[in-house]
Amino acid sequence: MTQREKTWVLFSTLYGIVNVVVPFTLLRNVGTLAGAFLFWNLITAAVVLAGVWITSGWKDRGGEETLR
Amino acid sequence: MSPPMIIAGIVVWFTAGSLLSWHARKNLGEGMIEYFLADRKVGGFISAMTYSATTYSAFMMVGLVGLTYSSGIGSLGFEMTYLAATVILMVIFAPRYWAAGRIFRLVTPSELLARRYRSPMAGAVSAVLCLVMLVPYASVQLMGIGYLLEVLSGGAIPFTVGMLIAAGVSFVFSWWAGLRSVALTDALQAVVMLVASLLLLGFITLALFPGGLPEALGSRQDLLKVSWTFPMFLGLTLPWAFFAVTNPQVVQRLYIPSSVKNLRKMILGFSAFGFVYTVLCVVFGLAAAVKIPGLEKADNAMAMLLSSVPSPLALVVSLSITAAAVSTMNSIILTLSSMFGRDVVRTFLPDISERTELGICRLLIPVITVVCFFFARMQLGLIAVLSSMASGGLLMQLPTILGAFFWKKATAAGAVSSMIAGGLAVSFMYVQGLKPLGHWPPVWGILVSGTVFIAVSLATRPPIDTEDFFSSLEGYIRDSFGS
Numbered sequence: 001m002t003q004r005e006k007t008w009v010l011f012s013t014l015y016g017i018v019n020v021v022v023p024f025t026l027l028r029n030v031g032t033l034a035g036a037f038l039f040w041n042l043i044t045a046a047v048v049l050a051g052v053w054i055t056s057g058w059k060d061r062g063g064e065e066t067l068r
Numbered sequence: 069m070s071p072p073m074i075i076a077g078i079v080v081w082f083t084a085g086s087l088l089s090w091h092a093r094k095n096l097g098e099g100m101i102e103y104f105l106a107d108r109k110v111g112g113f114i115s116a117m118t119y120s121a122t123t124y125s126a127f128m129m130v131g132l133v134g135l136t137y138s139s140g141i142g143s144l145g146f147e148m149t150y151l152a153a154t155v156i157l158m159v160i161f162a163p164r165y166w167a168a169g170r171i172f173r174l175v176t177p178s179e180l181l182a183r184r185y186r187s188p189m190a191g192a193v194s195a196v197l198c199l200v201m202l203v204p205y206a207s208v209q210l211m212g213i214g215y216l217l218e219v220l221s222g223g224a225i226p227f228t229v230g231m232l233i234a235a236g237v238s239f240v241f242s243w244w245a246g247l248r249s250v251a252l253t254d255a256l257q258a259v260v261m262l263v264a265s266l267l268l269l270g271f272i273t274l275a276l277f278p279g280g281l282p283e284a285l286g287s288r289q290d291l292l293k294v295s296w297t298f299p300m301f302l303g304l305t306l307p308w309a310f311f312a313v314t315n316p317q318v319v320q321r322l323y324i325p326s327s328v329k330n331l332r333k334m335i336l337g338f339s340a341f342g343f344v345y346t347v348l349c350v351v352f353g354l355a356a357a358v359k360i361p362g363l364e365k366a367d368n369a370m371a372m373l374l375s376s377v378p379s380p381l382a383l384v385v386s387l388s389i390t391a392a393a394v395s396t397m398n399s400i401i402l403t404l405s406s407m408f409g410r411d412v413v414r415t416f417l418p419d420i421s422e423r424t425e426l427g428i429c430r431l432l433i434p435v436i437t438v439v440c441f442f443f444a445r446m447q448l449g450l451i452a453v454l455s456s457m458a459s460g461g462l463l464m465q466l467p468t469i470l471g472a473f474f475w476k477k478a479t480a481a482g483a484v485s486s487m488i489a490g491g492l493a494v495s496f497m498y499v500q501g502l503k504p505l506g507h508w509p510p511v512w513g514i515l516v517s518g519t520v521f522i523a524v525s526l527a528t529r530p531p532i533d534t535e536d537f538f539s540s541l542e543g544y545i546r547d548s549f550g551s
Contacts, residue, residue: 001474005160012156013089019152023145023294031289033282036141040148041347047152048339054159055336059550060329 005035008054019043069379071224074217077383081260081391082237087493088256089241089249096245100175100426103246104406108169110251112330116337119321121395122173123154123311124261124342126212128349129389130370136353138366142296144350146305151342153309158335161313166331167544169323178318178411181465184472186531187480188415193487194465195411198316200491201461203436206400207444209393210234214444219371220386228445234394235441242398243433244355247324250398257391262341264388265348271377272355281351282354284358303437303508307459313469314462317396317403328548362413397440403407403465405432457498460510464490467521469515473541475525476534482525490517 001009023036030036101107110118135143168174172183178198182191211233217230225233241253249532277284285292312318325331356369363369370389374382409429414420418426467486471478494513497503504512531537 008156008159014511015152015156019145019149022300024298024301028294031292033285033292034294036294037144037292040141040145041415044148044152044343047155048343051155051159051339052336053331058163058332059548060327 004054004057008050011050015043015047069220069382071221073379073383074221074386076223077387078233078390081387082240083239083550085237085253085256086244088252089244092245092248092252096248098423099367100406100410100422100429101173103426104175104320104402104429105169106251108324109326110247110324110330113332113337114251114255115321115325115330115334116341117258118251118324118395118399119318119334120341120345121254121258121261121392122317122321122399123338123396124345124392125209125396126389126393128345128392129265129352129385130212130216130367131374132349133353133370134366134368135354136291136350137357137363137369140291140293140295140354140357141162141350142294142301143353144346145294145296146301146308146453147346147350150311151339151346154312154342154417155335155339157310157312158322158338161473162331162335163328163545163549164541165319165322166325166328167541167548171540171544174323175320176318176407176410178407181468181472181483182411182415182529184537185468185478185480185483187484188411188418188477190269190468190480190483190487191411192415193484194468195407197461197465197487198407201405201458202315202317202400203440203443205458206397206404206436206441208244209397210440210444213390213393216371216386216389219368220374220382231441231444234390234397234435238398238401239434239437241394242402243430250402251324254395254399257388257395258341260384260391261388262345265345265352267381268377268385269348269351271381272352272373276355276359276376276472281358285354285521288354288358288361289504291354299503299508303503303511306514307463307510310463310466311459314465315459316395316407320403320406322551359452368469398454401433401436401440404436407431408432408436417440418445454458457494457509460494460498460508460513461491463510464513464517467518471521471525476538477525478521479525479528479530481528482523485524486517486521489520490514493517 023039027036027039095436096102097107102406132143157232165177165180168180172180174180174183176195178191178194182188213234214227215232217225217233217302218227242250273281321334325334352373356373360372363372374385406429409425409432413428414425464487468483470479471483490513493516494509497509497512502509
């Protein structure tokens with residue numbers, strides 16, 4: 001595993017904990033869209049954006065495409 | 069909705085898909101890698117769309133909408149956790165599968181296990197596990213279309229006829245040109261799924277809730293509170309969280325992008341598609357709960373919601389649900405046929421030519437389609453159990469997959485015994501309806517599978533060329549990905 005991948009695993013572990021703890025404790029009884037609905041949208045968006053960042057370092061050797 | 073209108077819509081959709089399949093057929097070459105992986109030369113957009121359409125089945129617009137309708141916002145947490153976990157796993161595993169596919173000329177996910185553990189039996193056990201678990205899952209897709217068309221046509225299109233239509237379309241799209249036709253028709257179907265959902269959102273926002281959905285939800289605050297128990301959340305989420313590495317129909321797609329750039333486009337394209345589609349489906353569930361409360365059967369929420377919208381829009385959304393089911397079904401059929409040929413038949417007949425192997429695999433496409441059709445037609449209560457345990461059963465491959473890439477002491481005996489022990493444990497608990505200490509079968513199954521894998525691996529010897537496997541994989545990844 002590269003250093004970048006190890007950072008990714010650490011980030012993912014942190015995500016896994018926060019993703020469950022916050023909605024099941026702090027936001028459990030918040031009955032508005034600003035509660036768990038917003039939280040789960042934001043934390044997932046954060047993972048997606050982090051995915052954009054972590055894969056930005058992938059080099060490309062190119063390759064022939066026949067199905068576009 | 070009138071039956072002629074539904075039939076006309078299906079004919080238009082099938083014609084468009086058939087034209088794409090015919091176009092794909094023109095570029096079809098020879099051999100297993102060509103037929104099942106489009107020669108590993110698929111562009112980024114098509115890769116992303118076929119991955120999305122394969123992943124997201126009719127469950128989203130029927131099951132997830134119903135789950136949100138009945139249990140509120142917990143379903144968003146469940147589905148978003150699945151999406152985030154898939155992105156996380158793809159970043160780690162996609163480069164490894166992509167590289168291993170090229171180095172070892174792999175066709176199926178199980179073949180990677182056979183190669184890594186130097187054990188055709190490890191590949192065969194994984195393939196059989198997938199066959200057992202995925203046939204019921206594919207059958208449920210057929211049943212979903214059968215019910216949907218029957219309800220929408222007011223009974224004019226009977227359940228069996230609806231299933232026949234879906235099975236026929238799935239067969240044509242997958243058999244005609246293998247992955248080339250499946251990938252192109254998947255892309256078409258993914259676009260239909262997304263556009264139809266956006267149109268429905270537009271209508272709901274403008275016509276059904278002119279004051280705004282947030283304001284309407286003020287009267288249903290219960291839906292926005294997390295009412296799920298933690299064991300329920302864990303039991304449902306755990307198997308799905310690892311879907312990206314345990315379900316062969318999506319893992320096989322990691323072999324197909326033509327370049328690293330297109331592999332990245334696949335991951336990011338799927339992430340964007342999944343995010344938007346998930347939010348839309350949950351919003352539909354919330355809208356249905358506010359607009360039409362008190363339904364006895366939550367899975368009817370989408371059908372009832374569609375009865376409140378104009379017929380043309382309802383038709384487009386219905387076709388998008390059918391497309392979601394067919395795109396999942398044909399991908400499963402294609403992958404299972406390749407696994408049966410490569411991982412099961414070749415284990416027992418290692419000297420057959422590639423031409424014969426491909427012939428057997430292609431013969432299996434109609435066979436698996438027919439098996440799924442008759443399985444679905446039986447409408448057994450057992451199908452519901454089997455399909456719900458599909459993701460849990462496939463999860464039992466997880467220790468073997470992790471060991472393949474990250475643990476040099478992992479052995480073939482550990483892999484085979486953990487998949488069998490875990491598969492049996494999960495099946496037994498599902499069939500008996502057991503939830504020890506309140507936790508669902510996959511939680512206990514993965515403990516059994518993981519423990520057996522570690523214990524047996526430590527007691528046996530790893531393959532002699534383990535070091536070579538790891539060094540060639542790491543070298544290829546370093547050269548290709550620059551990391």
